[in-house]
Amino acid sequence: MSENSSRPPALPWWVRPGVPAWRCAPASAEARVFHAALPDYAPTPLTELPELGAELGVGRVFVKDESCRLGLPAFKALGASWAVHRVLAERAAGGMRTDPVTFVTATDGNHGRAVARMARRRGQHAHVLVPQGVHPRAVAAIVDEGAKVTEVPGPYDEAVRRAAEAAAAPDAVLVQDTALPGHERITGWIVEGYATLCAELDEQLAAQGVADGPDLVSVPVGVGSLAQAVITHYRGRGRGPAPALLAVEPEAAACVLASLTRGEAVGVTTGETAMAGLNCGTPSSLAWPYLHGGLDAAVAVSDGAASRAAARLAALGVSSGPCGAAALAGLRAALTGAGADARRTALGLDTTSVIVLLSTEGTSANPHHAAGRALS
Template sequence: MTTTTAAWTANDRDRSWSSPDQDDAALDFHRSLAGYEPTALTPLPELARELGVAAVFAKDESTRLGMPAFKALGASWAVHRALESAQAGTDAEVVTATDGNHGRAVARFAREAGRPARIFVPAGGIHPSAVAAIRGEGAEVVELEANYDQTVTAAADYAAANGGVLVQDTAWEGYEEVPGWIVDGYSTLFREIDAQLREAGRHAPDLVCVPTGVGSLLQAGLAHYRRASAGGDTAVVSVETEAAACMGPSLEAGHPVTVETGQTIMSGLNCGTPSSLAWPLIRNGLDAAVTVSDAAAIDAAHRLADLGVAAGPCGAASLAGAREALTGADAETHRRHLRVDADSVVVLTITEGSEANPVPDA
């Protein structure tokens, strides 16, 4: 059963359901890369007081493998696996569509593998600095007058027609292996959180807020926290832009729903269709879906900057979502549903730095 208000959809998940255990292949691969080190898990006691919990930590992805976003984790592992598995020639292009940081990360690791990259983007859908950063990785950028879902289709069609190696971070029927590798790559982030909390003398998080586009990072978080060995006690909340909020409607419908997308500063979250690969974990493992406005994300970004965390709007959506869930309308009901109280530990996944997507003035 789901319960929905304007910005909140609660999912009464089956707490006996668990996801399979994971192997160490992606983590071991990341540890082998030059420049790998865990990103910071920054304590924010001021936010803990504001949110009425024991501790808040920001998992700051602004320096991930020399790039300003978590996407480097999934792209590095998936490009490696896709090129290893592909029957394409050594000069075959690596192809993807992006509405943010995924395209730059794919371009970077294609270049490091000695392959050309072709990145499709929705024209006007991402910040010009992000487009410039993709070109700066040596990739060919194709701008289309289309929304994100249409751009993904165009990239897939191009790769199929031209012998390219498609490395896309959303799944559909018949295309699930590569998105699965991307999700496996993202698991490193959550494994680092566990180790860092133990080092800080803290237990596993009681709540993790995950900015969500198609749901690949969300899938990685759910796969991690819903393992039988994890106990299943961590509440996981997806945070979407209200301009492209498909998780709540999908939970209500009981199946993936495509919604019309609009304009938003949270370009990396401007996706109208859940990944088919992510959906079973979302349906069975997600606690709630929250939507936030551009204004809320910008305000959260400025608050994080005041505390020394330089988050872009997508990354700051995590704080905006936590605020909505824990201090907004019906907060007491939301807190009971999430089992969050004054003794809880909250982790905000700050998925991008402000370098990746500049934050306008409040």
Template structure:
């Protein structure tokens, strides 16, 4: 059974049966690969007791992805594993040793991460970006050595342009959104994100805790949320299974709208400071996992995300707007009118552990910091 409610300030979806759904696990080789990369170390899981008191739960912790493999967001986990798999497959097939051109579309962090990994592995990168991406974000991608093409349209137009540009035999599309006929490489990117959740397991275990009672995930096309669902729905829980909450901008609620309809749909997106979440179509690859494995979904405003980012920063977690969306979403879900009903849907009590994925640092999104935005 699902529950839906809509008001001017909150859109909510709940699917409590998700905790009974299971799926196959990610590859067990991913973290060992990441451990061998230069600059690898687990990112912090910061304890935030002030937020636990505010939200009426036992513990709140934030997974701080503001310095992942030398970049200000989590995306390098997925791009590094995908590039590794692409190059390994090419070598196994006896194909030419010359450099590839790795092509993608991005709202910022994914493209910069792919450009960094292309440089690290001796490849080329061509990155398509939507109109309106902040010039500093474009410059950061170019500074990694990538060719950058600005598309006169939104993110989904950039995705189409990137796919159409892959015509030469030495060009490979490395996109994090799957579609029919294009699933293997997006699947590798999702697998790459599994390291983040393996780290959380170890970090919670070191404090004597089991799985989180609730984990909040910012959502664009849904690839990171797919990785979260894969991790927590593919293994026996040490205690009650984790509830998984997706958080999107009000301006780009493609996953929440799809969950309401129980089928993947596209939405027209608006302007939002949460640029990395400004996506109009769920990943084809992610959608079945999101439909069946997410417990709940909520949307947040830019103002709520900005407030959450300021609050996280004051607590020592340098969150950008996409990362801060997790806290904004938790606040929307656990406070205000009908909060008791939403807490019950998530099976949260006063002793529960809540984990927020702060997926980018404030340096990752210059638009958010720019007073003109």
């Protein structure tokens, strides 16, 4: 046995040397105005969990709880509602036919259900393509929204490719949360919709006495569109210091971590993971410049770590599925274990730091099949 054989494997981790000076244009405030006018809109809770602050040796830990957003169990409805609204508004302004259109998308669950819900509300159709392994209950939930569902015998990236092909049909529109050539504007609207979450967060932190904002935000990452919205919010404003931004991915699908390590966007072969909504093999081309320029650190976590994080949040009264709980799992990985002191220093954290976890889904979004994969 070699001298080093008993050492634990190195943490899948990337950190930017120095403080990022990268800045971008600010996010539009139009989506927040739109969302606030919806009859079922309400800001999702921001919950402080002092127990986590004590466990992790920081000042305060808050969880942005997206377990019920516009009547659905995940944040995705923010982007889908704004994108559907913008598409229909542009068609009306351009004098296009008023016949119903079909909104097409690929999904591991929550995004597709959100698109289907918003299409139905507006009297439109939806066609949702799901990759292999999505739980039948997830498919049934999308069907219950009135959508046509096509199951694709392949991974998420293949479902995205086939969705783009399906959207070439007459009166069909691709509403995809990862950018594809020719469809970047609609993906950009989805990202704008996610920014409502960040605007709420500022107001809620100020009400909790945190006027200067958090010191770190932990963000679960799939193709990177939510992270793009968070980066735009904090790197696009002209006031105050920006927090450190930590991206968290499954070990089985760490495409952003691999891309940051290489310094260019790369694809990875994905495996099975309970964090199904993060099971993406390629960063969004629209998000990549923001991820490359604006993230401070990235970490990949195991399904076991996400499961333990979900259980801990549940014990503290927060409903969080594996994807949402990844934010806590990633924070734990960064702040504990071998090398934790160096990682804390790199992130600029100490015993007074304020941290926000974005819990992007509730437990109701996550039925498991026999192999352990969850919907997200």
